[in-house]
Amino acid sequence: MSKTFDIGIETLAGKPQAAPQASSEEAGARDVSTIPPNGKSFYIETFGCQMNAHDSEKVAGVLLERGYRAVDSLMHADLVLYNTCSIREKAAQKVFSRLGEMRYAAPRKVIGVLGCLAQQEGEEIFERAPWVSLVCGSASYRRLPELMAQVEEGGRRVSGLDLDTEETFETEFTRRDNPIRAYITIIEGCDYACSYCVVPHTRGPERSRASDAVLGEARRLADHGYSEIQLLGQTVNSYRDPSPRGLDFVGLLREVAAVEGIRRVRFTTSHPNDFHRAIVEAIDEIPALCDHVHLPVQSGSTPILRAMRRTYTRDEYLEKISWIHAARRAFSITSDVIVGFPGETEQDFEETLTLLDAVGYDGVFSFKYSPRPNTAATAMPDAVLEEEKSRRLAILMERQRQIQIARNEKLVGATFEVLVDGRHESRDQWSGRTSGNRLVNFTSPRQSLLGEYVQVRITRASANSIAGEQVI
Ligand code: SF4
Numbered sequence: 001m002s003k004t005f006d007i008g009i010e011t012l013a014g015k016p017q018a019a020p021q022a023s024s025e026e027a028g029a030r031d032v033s034t035i036p037p038n039g040k041s042f043y044i045e046t047f048g049c050q051m052n053a054h055d056s057e058k059v060a061g062v063l064l065e066r067g068y069r070a071v072d073s074l075m076h077a078d079l080v081l082y083n084t085c086s087i088r089e090k091a092a093q094k095v096f097s098r099l100g101e102m103r104y105a106a107p108r109k110v111i112g113v114l115g116c117l118a119q120q121e122g123e124e125i126f127e128r129a130p131w132v133s134l135v136c137g138s139a140s141y142r143r144l145p146e147l148m149a150q151v152e153e154g155g156r157r158v159s160g161l162d163l164d165t166e167e168t169f170e171t172e173f174t175r176r177d178n179p180i181r182a183y184i185t186i187i188e189g190c191d192y193a194c195s196y197c198v199v200p201h202t203r204g205p206e207r208s209r210a211s212d213a214v215l216g217e218a219r220r221l222a223d224h225g226y227s228e229i230q231l232l233g234q235t236v237n238s239y240r241d242p243s244p245r246g247l248d249f250v251g252l253l254r255e256v257a258a259v260e261g262i263r264r265v266r267f268t269t270s271h272p273n274d275f276h277r278a279i280v281e282a283i284d285e286i287p288a289l290c291d292h293v294h295l296p297v298q299s300g301s302t303p304i305l306r307a308m309r310r311t312y313t314r315d316e317y318l319e320k321i322s323w324i325h326a327a328r329r330a331f332s333i334t335s336d337v338i339v340g341f342p343g344e345t346e347q348d349f350e351e352t353l354t355l356l357d358a359v360g361y362d363g364v365f366s367f368k369y370s371p372r373p374n375t376a377a378t379a380m381p382d383a384v385l386e387e388e389k390s391r392r393l394a395i396l397m398e399r400q401r402q403i404q405i406a407r408n409e410k411l412v413g414a415t416f417e418v419l420v421d422g423r424h425e426s427r428d429q430w431s432g433r434t435s436g437n438r439l440v441n442f443t444s445p446r447q448s449l450l451g452e453y454v455q456v457r458i459t460r461a462s463a464n465s466i467a468g469e470q471v472i
Pocket residue numbers: 010190191192193194197198199200234235271
C-alpha cells in the first residue's frame with residue numbers, strides 16, 4: 001500500500017504517522033478538571049479509520065466526564081473498551097482474538113465492544129464472549145452515558161444497537177490525542193449503498209451536524225491553540241446543515257476556514273457523486289483550505305463501478321479530476337482502490353491501471369476485495385481467485401509507486417510550508433505535512449519545532465515522502 005497519506009476513511013486506513021505521542025485535552029462547555037474522580041480507570045484500543053479514532057476521543061471525553069481516569073495500558077484499566085472496525089475480515093478477527101485474551105480478566109475488569117463490529121455482530125458477541133458487558137454501535141454513542149450508568153450498576157449484557165436515528169454524537173468534552181491536528185466530525189453514517197461496504201449497516205443513515213455546533217467546536221479548538229482542523233465524514237461532502245442556516249458543504253468549508261486562528265482545513269472522505277466544481281473553486285480561492293482532495297475511485301472500469309453501485313462512471317470521475325487539474329493551485333489527489341471485485345476481468349483491471357496514469361495520484365490506498373456480511377457483493381458470481389487478487393494488487397502498487405516517484409521528483413528544488421508534527425532523533429530529522437498532505441522529512445539547526453509552520457526546500461524525493469532542509 002502506498003503510504004504517503006494517512007487519510008483513508010471509506011476504506012480502512014492507518015493511523016497518522018509520526019505524530020507526537022503527547023496528549024492534550026480540549027475543554028468544552030464543561031471543565032472536566034472539576035469533576036470528582038470515581039476511582040476507576042479506562043483504556044480504549046481503536047481499530048480502523050480516522051472516524052473511529054475520533055469517536056474514541058469523544059468516548060474518552062464521556063468517560064472523563066463521568067470521573068474515570070485514562071491509563072495507557074489495559075493492565076492498569078478497570079474498564080477496557082475496543083472500538084472496532086469490520087470493513088475487512090482481518091480487522092474483525094483481530095478483535096475476537098483480543099476478546100479471547102481478556103477471557104480471564106473479567107470480572108476484575110469490565111470489557112466493552114464499540115463501533116462497527118459491535119453493530120455488525122450485535123448481541124452475538126455476548127454469546128461468543130460472555131465476559132463482555134457492553135456492546136454499542138456508533139449510531140448509539142449518544143446513549144453512552146445511560147449505557148455506562150447501567151454498566152456501573154453491575155449491568156451485564158448492556159447493549160446499544162439502534163440504527164434508526166437522526167441524531168449525531170455530540171459531546172461536551174473531547175479528549176484530543178493529536179496535539180497538532182484536530183478532528184471534527186461533521187456528518188455521520190451513509191446513505192449510499194456500495195455493494196461491498198458494511199458502513200451503511202454499521203453506522204446507520206446519514207446525519208449532518210448543525211453548522212453552529214461545528215463552528216463552535218472549531219472556535220474552541222482555535223482558542224486552545226489548534227491551527228489545523230480536519231473535517232470528517234464517511235461522505236464528508238454530502239454535508240447538509242440541518243439548522244435553519246442550511247449551509248451546504250462549501251458554505252461550511254468557507255466558514256470554518258474563516259475562524260480566527262485556523263490556518264489549515266482538510267476534509268475527508270469525499271464521495272465523487274457529491275464532488276462539485278464549487279469545492280475546487282473554494283480551495284483555489286481560500287489559502288486556508290488545503291490543496292488536497294481524497295477522492296476514492298475504487299475501480300477504473302465503468303462495468304465494475306456499476307457492480308459496486310458507485311453511482312458514477314469512469315468518464316464522470318475523470319471529468320471531476322479535470323476540474324482539479326485545471327485549478328490554479330497544484331492539488332494533491334489521493335484515492336482508494338479495490339482490486340479483484342467479483343467479475344473484474346483483466347480488461348477491467350487494465351482500466352484501473354490506466355486511470356492511475358490519467359489522474360496522476362499522489363497516494364493510493366489499495367486493497368484486495370474481501371466479502372463482508374450484509375453486503376450485496378457477497379452474493380455476486382465470478383469471484384476472483386485469491387492469488388489473482390494478490391497478483392493484481394502487486395502490479396497496481398508498483399504502477400502507483402512509479403507514479404509517485406515521478407511526481408515527487410518534480411518537487412525537488414521547490415519550497416513548501418510544512419506544519420511540523422514529528423521528530424526522528426536517530427536520523428536527526430523533523431517531519432511534517434505540506435498543505436497538500438505530503439510527508440516531508442527535513443533537517444534544521446533549530447532545537448524545537450513541533451507545532452510550528454516552517455519553510456522547507458526540497459532536495460530529495462522518494463515514493464512515499466520528500467526530504468529537504470529548513471529555509472532559515
Ligand atoms: S459511500 Fe459507499 S463505500 Fe463509502 S461509506 Fe457509503 S456505502 Fe461505504
